[in-house]
Amino acid sequence: MAAPALPRLEAECSQCFGLCCVALPFARSADFPVDKAGGDPCRNLLADHRCGIHDRLLEGGWRGCVTFDCFGAGQQVSQVTFGGISWREAPATAPTMYAVLPVMRQLHEMLAHLLEAADLEPDPATAAGLADLVDEVGAATAADPDTLLALDLVALRSRVGDLLRLVSATARERHRRRAGIRGQSRQARRIRAGADLVGADLQGLDLRAADLRGALLIAADLRGADLRWADLLGADLRDADLRGAVVDGALFVTRPQLAAART
Known part of the structure; x- marks a missing residue:
């Protein structure tokens, strides 16, 4: 049976319930002008889940918003994990939705790195290991909330990191030889x-x-x-x-x- 399609790894904010603007906490700093607790909607979040000051974030001191990227996790949680039903429509799901978001973001980031590694001309055995991990991580992104929250992300990141380290070392050595870097x-x-x-x-x-x-x-x-x-x-x-x-x-x-x- 064919593996499920991989999720989009670029943010589509129009398909998200403004999750990064609600779920994530931040502290007043050089990146944010105010404090916000996790689970509290940002004061700039509109009723349709859009940011009310998106075109002037830097001027207002919201640098952390400009540099944040969910790697597409927001729309995956919104449209796939929770079937398009927002935390406003079903408030009881909100705590679980907020907890799932950072898990999904890590999965999407790992997936992005694994796909990049697969393009770096790894040897056949390493390529097979990358393909297996892409399938595993990709399948996890389509899991239900309970399964996602039960994932051992530390162990998974360790396995992904070890394989990326191997691919990196091989690719960098190959480029050194090709470029004559002694x-x-x-x-x-x-x-x-x-x-x-x-x-x-x-x-x-x-x-x-x-x-x-x-x-x-x-x-x-x-x-x-x-x-x-x-x-x-x-x-x-x-x-x-x-x-x-x-x-x-x-x-x-x-x-x-x-x-x-x-x-």
């Missing part, structure tokens, strides 16, 4: 997975095929850096200066990461 500068050699590079001066560095997975690059100066084939999975790019940097071709970089940087 080594890195003394400064670039301190770049490694999980490195604390907050505010670091990385301007103009050749970071092709570097492992920056999980690196803290908050407010780092990456102007003019070459990040082709660099693994940016989970790297914190908040306020990183990417002006003039070559980011096209970087591995596992997401829309929220780039939206949080200066470009």
Whole structure:
């Protein structure tokens, strides 16, 4: 029997019940001008689930909304998991709906990374492992609320992460050979997975095929850096200066990461 169709991994807000504007909490900060508890509708949420200030979020101090991306989880929860019946129409379902949203978002993000990895020319055995995980995660996105809330996301993310790490290492080594990259500068050699590079001066560095997975690059100066084939999975790019940097071709970089940087 054919596997079910995979969900759309880009947000379609018109098909969502404004879930990110209700379910998720936020605190007054540089990203939000007010505090909001999870489950409380944002003061800007309209009756039709649209944002009343969508065209002026940045001017109003709602930077966190601009950088947030549900990877399509909002419409999946709204239209598939809960069959198109909103929390306004069925208030009793609201707590469960809010709890399911972050689970679905993680599944959608994992699925996006797995599909990207499948396009990186993995060997046959790795490709088969990726296909199996795509089927597993894809099937989970269509599950009922109780099944979704019972998922062991830690174990699933570990399995996905291990496979992505393997694909990344193989792809980066292949690109090093193809590009004739024999080594890195003394400064670039301190770049490694999980490195604390907050505010670091990385301007103009050749970071092709570097492992920056999980690196803290908050407010780092990456102007003019070459990040082709660099693994940016989970790297914190908040306020990183990417002006003039070559980011096209970087591995596992997401829309929220780039939206949080200066470009």
